[in-house]
Amino acid sequence: MPIEVEIITGRTIDQGKTVEEKLTEEYFKAVSYCELNEEDFRSLGLKEGDRVKIKTEFGEVVVFAKVGSVPKGVVFIPIGPYANQITSDDTDGTGMPLFKGVKGVVERTEENVKSIKEILGVE
Amino acid sequence: MENVVCTFCGSVCDDGVFEDGDVRKLCALGKSKFSKKERIKAPMIDGKEVSYEEAIEKAAEILVEAKRPLLYGWASTVNEAIRLGVLIAEKVGGIYDQCASVCHAPGTLALIEEGVPGGTLGSVKNRADVVIFWGANPVEAHPRHPTRYSVMAKGLLIKDRKNRKVVVIDVRETKTAKLADIFVQIKPGYDYAIISALRAIVKGEKIEADEVGGVPVEKLYELAELMMNAKYGVIFYGLGVTQSRGRDRNVENAIKLVQQLNRKTRWVIWPMRGHYNVVGAGEVPAWEVGYQFAIDFSRGYPRFSPAEFTAVEALVRRDCDAALIIASDPAAHFPRKAVEHLKKIPVIQIDPHPNLTTLLSNVVIPSAIAGLEAEGSVYRMDGIVLRVKKLVETEYWSDVQILEKMYEEVVKKVG
Amino acid sequence: MLWIKNGIVIDPKNGIEGEKMDIFVKEGKIVEESEVKKEECKVIDASNKLVVAGGVEMHSHIAGSKINTGRSMRPEEMRVVRNVAGKFRAVVGRVLLTAPGIGYEYAKMGYTTAVEAASPPIGSPHTHEELDAIPILDKAALPVFGNWHFVFKFVSEKDQEKLQAFIAWAIERTKGYGVKIVNPGGVEKWMYGSNVRTLDDEVPIYGVTPREIITEVVKANEALNLPHCVHIHCNNLGVPGNYETTIETMKLVSGMKNENRPVLHVTHVQFNAYAGSSWRDVSSGAEEIAKYVNKADNITIDMGQPIFGHATAMTGDAPFQFTLHKLIGARWSNKDTEIEGGAGIVPIVYLPKNPVHALQWAIGLELGLLIDSDKVVISTDWPNGGPFTEYPYIMAMLMSKRMREKELERVSPYVQKASSLPAIDTEKTLYEVIKMSRSLPAKILGMENKGHLGVGADADIAIYNINPNEVDPSAEYDLVNKAFRKPAYTIKDGEIVVKDGELVAETWGRTFWVDATKKVSMEAIEADLDEYFQNYYTVERINFGVDERWVKKPARLEVS
Incomplete structure (x- = not known):
């Protein structure tokens, strides 16, 4: 069963370390996952290494799922191309997209996580 | 080469040591900056x-x-x-x-609305007995900020970590939260409401609710008390404030809180700029x-x-x-x-x-x-x-x- | 080479008072007639025109973090379009201006040199980056010393040797030009939420007082014999009754003497010339101050004249800015800076019908009128008092009682009882206002080649469409006001940059800085510098300051 969540994005140390090496496996690993609350993780029937599909009104993306220190109902994704498939492009007149706090749904999926080039649509 | 200036994050540490293509003293991000890629x-x-x-x-x-x-x-x-x-x-x-x-451009929009009462990182290091990180996670985004400038930094009036209270306000328990004396977990998108509540308390008004944005009101009173009793306080805000609901208005509200606090004691507010x-x-x-x-x-x-x-x-x-x-x-x-x-x-x-x-x-x-x-x-x-x-x-x-x-x-x- | 022919020259430094004469220019300097080949000269016909030295701005906030934060916090100021991009840069700004705009607008008024009046020492690289973005003008910057902990330390130890070494070190490191003091001790007290109220209030930790800071710093400045005297923004700025503090401050240097210039320049005195005990009974203290300054032989001031309309208060006087924010409820920026001091910014507007604003306006003029013209410099303390582009208005007002009477009709009647302006009959002459805007500021700054037209001077020249021997500024104040806004020519280093009030060339001036390091032993302060940088700064000592090679056109003045 899909669950409703609020999606937040942010920096992580691994994302930072690899930010100037975006075409590497390390960067891919640093940005292609999300963190869920342990309870949400279990209720989606997930285990380490599983994938989830996250959908918002702005798009959808498949990422790896991990347990993280987020409250129930909140999903964290490191900033980057995966997060940006689903973040809001509405800036409310400020120029700033709503990178934190977009509502969406998360479900377990068998689909694969796309490569960065596939995400960008250049391959 | 000593006193090398790091070009990764907004902390711009200037004490790196560069030798044989390698850099010392900087953090993991700084090291990655100077590494071969x-x-x-x-x-x-x-x-x-x-x-x-x-x-x-x-x-x-x-x-x-x-x-x-x-x-x-x-x-x-x-x-x-x-x-x-x-x-x-x-x-x-x-x-x-x-x-x-x-x-952080929403912070610039807030500057346009209210101005920014701020200070340099050296002012914080030397004087701040209360440091609040609001929607900011320096341990992962500015790894040496806590040691050089804010949490553990020693200076003119602050001689020891014990002389300083550190508060982290965030929607999740970040790595920075683990450094804090007080962690206040808030609901995503409720920064504005919580700042408003703090403003009301500082102004001497009563909050007629049990909780605001997921924070029990007693905790907000404690926080406001801590802020008013500070000799020199600082709010460092991060993208948690500028990229979530309210954006520039969150910052503007926080600035108004700082304006008010300056009528009682000294406070500054500053953005944790990234690059x-x-x-x-x-x-x-x-x-x-x-x-x-x-x-x-x-x-x-x-x-x-x-x-x-x-x-x-x-x-x-x-x-x-x-x-x-x-x-x-x-x-x-x-x-x-x-x-x-x-x-x-x-x-x-x-x-x-x-x-x-x-x-x-x-x-x-x-x-x-x-x-x-x-x-x-x-x-x-x-x-x-x-x-x-x-x-x-x-x-x-x-x-x-x-x-x-x-x-x-x-x-x-x-x- | 230029041959400026038949102009009517006023050149107070050289005692020339409206003489018809020719001026010759070669390689950016004013030279003897015999130095030029006339057939190779570009001839400028200056018949019936006033020929004077380029204006010298000695107190304006033209570069650095304050003015730039002001721009960022006031986009409404930047919406006025002054120039569309083309041959020259796009320029926007109402009272605040972009850096190119500062250069263009001063030049378009016949001014060719400007000094940034308050540069936070650690911010000096920023100040220089902005100075480098200002075209045409020659520039300099004054680093701020009055709340710097090194100064507190050496003053508290009564160690003149160290203080002198430190000042020399700091001016060299910041590529500064002289010593500025802003609310000494008061800004440090602001770090604890208060301010000093008298010259004898003590600074926390160090126990020093404004009296001691000012006295010792002036002594050090004189011992170093820097070209510029100490330039002070007094304590208690903006507080009714503060004229007494101002006079007391002036008295601190009594008995001290320098042959070439004053020993203390008290800046934007209008803001420090209030009598009374509150904004309800505030009145002018200008007469008292004028009496003191006229009698003293070692003090000069600048006016800090408010101009009705928009302005932005920005000073290193952080506690004052907070008070202003509370008083008028406007936006407020503040910056506490390491262990050096602070600053604040608050937008304001001067309204003619507001009793206090009208009084401020009147006090500025009183100072300009009552003080001898070899002791008072024209300034608006841009952008604190308003636009510098209104200097022609100030000059015209000083020269015409009739103009003042007309202006008095539109301002609050409060000035009638609270100031002496309506009763002042003095009308400064053209010669005097030229002195107040050229030779006097150059003399106070110790810039020998500025502010005059003698042989050897920089060929910075302004030519205006008035004949001083024919015009009657008292009656023809409109004509004078207009003429000073639209020079026939502005010449910078021998190049015509403005013609008929329009920009015709963009050139790049120099940045003057003073090197007094040879006069002191740096050894004396090595250990102190290391200790303070290590303990209280957030940058390494070696990364502090500005190297000469980073500055576009540096001009070093060595003090020996």
Whole structure:
């Protein structure tokens, strides 16, 4: 069963370390996952290494799922191309997209996580 | 080489030691900055290797022929390069925008509304007995900020970590929260409401609710008490405040809280700026043309409008027909719809490293890494200027060299 | 080479008072007639025109973090379009201006040199970056010393040797020109939420007082014999009754003497010339101050004249800015800076019908009128008092009682009882206002080649469409006001940059800085510098300051 969540994005140390090496496996690993609350993780029937599909009104993306220190109902994704498939492009007149706090749904999926080039649509 | 200035984050630590291609004393991010990485090998036009001169001329041609080119990025280069970028944007009647528009520009909008009562990092180190991180996670984004400037830093009046209370306010228990004396977990999107509640308490009003934004009211009273009893307090706010519901209004509200607190004691507030020279990317255009970001020159003079001339807005509304992207990677960091338009228009990229934007650029111009292969001045998150150094020789042209040549070519074409 | 022919020259430094004469220019300097080949000269016909030295701005906030934060926080100021990009840069700004705009607008008024009046030392690289973005003008910057902990330390130790060494070190490191003091001790007290109220209030930790800071710093400045005297923004700025503090401050240097210039320059005195005990009974203290300054032989001031309309208060006097924010409820920026001091910014507007604003306006003029013209310099303390582009208005007002009477009709009647302006009959002469805007500021700054037209001077020249021997500024104040706004020519280093009030060339001036390091032993302060940088700064000592090679056109003045 899909669950409703609020999606937040942010920096992580691994994302930072690899930010100037975006075409590497390390960067891919640093940005292609999300963190869920342990309870949400279990209720989606997930285990380490599983994938989830996250959908918002702005798009959808498949990422790896991990347990993280987020409250129930909140999903964290490191900033980057995966997060940006689903973040809001509405800036409310400020120029700033709503990178934190977009509502969406998360479900377990068998689909694969796309490569960065596939995400960008250049391959 | 000692006293090396790091060109990763807004902390701009200036005590690195560079030896044999390796750097000491800096954090993991700083170390990665100075480590060997894949580089863009040569200038390219449509994937074909060309000379710098050819690539730059082609770039100038694209910029001059476009009706309204977007010149975006600038947060990870030196002021001298930024200045040339502003001049080029003015010459070609384009849009100048910079990374802040997707980071801390809401803080600039709040500055416009209320001003910013702030201080340098040295003021915090020397005086702050209460430090609040609000929606900021320096342990992962500015790893040495806590030791050099804020949490553990010792100075004139603060001689020991015990002399200082550290509060973290966030929607999740970040690594920074683990350093705090007090962690206040809030519901996403409730920053504004919580700040309003604190303002009310500081003003002496009663809160008629049990909780605000997921925080029990007793806890808010305690926090307000702590703030009022501080001798010198600081709120460092991060993207948790500027990128969530309320955006600029969250910051504005926090500034009003700080204004109020200054009627009782001393408080300052400051943004945790991300890239090492994102401050310069706003300061330089401010003195050259009057504004920090979202600047359009299509009428021959600068106009400022975040709702129209920020990169995301210009791309989402397909309001630009070419782009020069420098020292930044919007293809990775902009919402999908904005990237869609970037894929459709001619893109010029200037960057030392290949990234997602490289994959959709028509003209790619590799550059020297500022702070390692090129020098120049940069502004730390608190506006303090540091001169980044050239530590090693390189064949790559610096951003300044590239843009000087590009400016020359542009002037040749438009007069 | 230039031959400026038949102009009517006023050159107070050289005692020339409206003489018809020719001026010759070669390689950016004013030279003897015999130095030029007349057939190779570009001839400027200055018949019936006033020929004077380029104006010298000695107190304006033209560069650095304050003015730039002001721009960022006031986009409404930047919406006025002054120039569209083309041959010259696009320029926007109402009272605040972009850096290119500052150069253009001063030049368009016949001014050719300007000094940034308050540069935070650690911010000096920023100040220089902005100075480098200002075209045409020659420039300099004054680093701020009065709340710097090194100064507190050396003053508290009564160690003149160290204080002198430190000042020399700091001016060299910041590529500064002289010593500025802003609310000494008061800004440090602001770090604890208060301010000093008298010259004898003590600074926390160090126990020093404003009296001691000012006295010792002036002594050090004189011992170093720096070209510029100490330039002070007094304590208690903006507080009714503060004229007494101002006079007390002036008295601190009594008995001290310098042959070439004053020993203390008290800046934007209008803001420090209030009598009374509150804003309800505030009145002018200008007469008292004028009496003191006229009698003293070692003090000069500048006016800090408010101009009705928009302005932005920005000073290193952080506690005052907070008070202003509370008083008028406007936006407020503040910056506490390491262990050096602070600053604040608050937008304001001066309204003619507001009794206090009208009084401020009157006090500025009183100072300009009552003080001898070899002791008072024209200034608005841009952008604190308003636009510098209104200097022609100030000059015209000082020269015409009739103009003042007309202006008095539109301002609050409060000035009638609270100031002496309506009763002042003095009308300064053209010669005097030229002195107040040229030779006097140059003399106070110790810039020998500025502010005059003698042989050897920099060829910075302004030519205006008035004949001083024919015009009657008292009656023809409109004509005078207009003429000073639109020079027939502005010449910078021998190049014509403005013609008929329009910009015709963009040149780049020098940045003057003073090197007094040879006069002191740096050894004396090595250990103190290391200790303070290590413990209290957030940058390494070696990364502090500005190297000469980073500055576009540096001009070093060595003090020996």
